[in-house]
Amino acid sequence: MPRPAIIRFLSGAFAPPFNGLVVLVWVFFVWCFAIHPDTPILKGAFADSDDMIHLVRIMDWLQGQDWFDPVLHRLNPPEGTVSHFSRLAELPLAAIMWPLHQLGLSWQAAAYAAAAVWPLALLGFFLMALRWAAQGLMPRDWAGVSAFVALFAVPTLSQFSPGRVDHHGLVLLLIVLALGSVLRLMEGQDKTRLAIATAFLLASAQVVALESLLWVLMLAGWVGFWSVLKGRIMALPTMAFAASFYVFSALYLMLSVAPSQYFVMTPLAYSGLYVVLSAAVALSLAVGALAAYRCNASCRIVIGGSAALIIGVFFFRHFPALLIGPYGGMAPDLATVMMGNIGEALSAVRRAENYAQLVGLLLAPLFAFGVSLYFMLKADDEKLWRWVLLSLLLLGSLFLMTFYQVRFIRYAALFSVFPMSALLWKGWLFTNLRWQGHRLAFAKVGLILLVGPLLAVLIPANCDGQPLDRRDLLFPVQNTVETPCPPVAVWQMLALPDYYGDKPRLIMSTMNEGAGILFHTPHQALAAPYHTNVVGNMDSKRFFSTENSQDAEKIARARGVDLVLLCKPLPAIYRDNRAETMSLAELLVNRNIPDWLVPIDFPLFENALLFEVRPVSAKTLPP
Incomplete structure (x- = not known):
């Protein structure tokens, strides 16, 4: 009697050549985001400001901005800010957004739809590319197991989360395909x-x-x-x-x-x-x-x-x-501000709060590097230099994430997939030859845990001092948003013509809110976390960091600021470290508001603070 199709599919997915394993990994990845209560895009939010800026650039281009014009004209006006992103990388998103807008969706709604779909499509291509590249290091029938190992390369797969359009x-x-070609x-x-x-x-x-x-x-x-x-x-x-x-x-x-x-x-x-x-x-x-x-x-x-x-x-x-x-x-001034306070721009040594967290960050790629060295030493002449290349790539990414910027952990996790996949292949064959019965079953379970959740999820989860919870069970969801700030109510008030959307305004905000202002509203922003926006970011830093409200007012008047927006808790760069004084941002959070600002209170603002700058006619400039 023939077996049902689903049984045949599952049997093929979990045995060489692992046909269908890519599909199962992809489905599990999507399922985690669909059921997680704090998935950013399901709350109308994005995990990173870069995602919104990419979408803003696409909307500007589709609405008439020149292809060769890289300037974000609403960021730090009137000069604007040159963006370093590539329009070529944004073409697939534009190809999704344009027809959706023609069908009647607003540009923002079309952007949300494209942001949900494109990263998941890219993930499918990525998993297939991994399998192709892995064939250069292991038998073709076993290369498909790389999809399972990649599922636990959490820093890498998080770049394919719904909404992650950076x-x-x-x-x-592209790097996986290039490595496979080499x-x-x-x-x-x-x-x-x-x-x-x-x-x-x-x-x-x-x-x-x-x-x-x-x-x-x-x-x-x-x-x-x-x-x-x-x-x-x-x-x-x-x-x-x-x-x-x-x-x-x-x-x-x-x-x-x-x-x-x-x-x-x-x-x-x-x-x-x-x-x-x-x-x-x-x-x-x-x-x-x-x-x-x-x-x-x-x-x-x-x-x-x-x-x-x-x-x-x-x-x-x-x-x-x-x-x-x-x-x-x-x-140099902006580099000091940004690189010292953006989490992924810190090295692992500086970012980790204790040795346990540092171990949690480095354990999986270090183990993979050791495995790669083992295969290099055991390889025959045909495979020796391939493992040398992979070991060098792993060593470079480990060094960079440890001592330069922790963002390179995504590459350390990527290059770790190959030696860990080879370890699963070799280990599986070894256990089949050495053990039988219950011992064989236990050995295989241990091997699966070793190359998958143990080093990449379970041990790092216990290094942060927190009990296991849904963050660890739904581990592909790394970036979560419990309460978006600013919430939707702020963006609606700023965008609706009956409130503040009747004309473009210039908004002074911290760097965190700048991208949201450009994406959700028709207004202009001064600050956003981009290294080409020197003047706007430094003006924002001086505005919120000063303890003298008159100095802040001078900056606001000189730049023509209409509104002030910030969220609490405040980023460290806007706080005054001296116990006896408070920065303007801290004063605003504590409702100590200077007379040239008018608070805009609304019940649904939650942790967001919005202020209107009094016109000059209603407030005399300080001497």
Whole structure:
């Protein structure tokens, strides 16, 4: 008697070649967000201001803003703020939003719908890409198990949450595809077409998100290293990669900025600087590839290494700001304010409140790094260098998250998927040979826990000192919103014509509320957490941080502020650390309101505070 279709599907999902496991992981991921009571998008909120800014940029473009105009004109008017995001990465969202708006939805409603759908579609592509890339390190029949392991790579999969429309999910997909392509380039055959595809993927990752720069350089450098190591057989693919990488980078510049901006060399957004960097990489690789035609291994190493060193020194001597990454060109004052107070911009060492939390952050990727080293030491000649590459990627991401910025944990978790998947494969075969009966069952359960929830969810959950709760059972939901601030009532009052939506107004807020002002209302904002908005953010910082309300009034009058908006509790940068004084923000929270501000009270405002600036005619300027 044939088994029911659902039984056949489940049997295939949990046994090699694991067909259907991607679907089950995707369904579980969506289910967690659907039933979690604090899923941000189900409450009309977003987990990150970047998501709203992407949607604002798309709405502005679809309503007539020029493709090559990167300025957010309502942020820090009248100059506006140059956005570093890529319109190319926003095209899929625009393709969803435009027809929905044509069918009658408001732009905001269309944006919510697109934000709910697109990350989940991207997750499906990502899980399939992981399986494809894993085939370079393990048998094809076992590569599908990477979907199960990836489910517990929580920092990585959180970038595919409903509502998470920032570029991180897309760039993670591109890096996985590029890694899979590089692994196939190492199979020893002439792979010229694959080399061109790899160049396209790396150039795409670079234009989508500048944070991918390290992985782009490491994978491009590995192509050059492999050319030097293998000689003539890799010369043509490497030349094709070098030329294609430069051509694609230049093409992306033409698609991203106006012709008048081609020669602007800024590290803060995709610019001619990154095309010059691509040219430097291409030249280094080309020299090494040419040496492969004429030299033995030692000669190739000397020539290729010397070329990379000389060209690298020359490049960074002219562009030293890029040595510390895309944020190297930030204004120093703003860098001090933002990088010291944005959680993901802190290193793991600084962010962890105690050693237990630090262990919780580092345990899973450190264990995966150890597993990768084990496979590297045990690998045969064919697989040895593949594990060397993966170990280097893991080491780089571990170092960056520990000592630079904890945001690189998403890459540490990503690269951890491969050794942990291989561990499940090897461990499964080992237990089948060594044990039987109950011992075999216990061994397999332990192995599944080890590569999945134990290191990535259960132990870190116990390191925060809190009891296990729904946050841990529904672990894919990492970013939650219990009570959005500002709540919907604030946005409605600011947007409705009968209240404050009758004309555009300039709103002074902390950085946290700026993106919401632009997305939910027709008004202008001064502050938002973007490194290109120097003047607006610093004016907001001075306004809320001063203990002298007259100084704050001067700033408000000089900028033409109409309304003041903030939420409690206050971010640390707006609080006065001296016990005997309070900043203006603290005074407002404590209802100690200067006479040039009029409080706007409404029962549904909850933790939000809204004030109207009295007109000059109703309040004399301070001397």
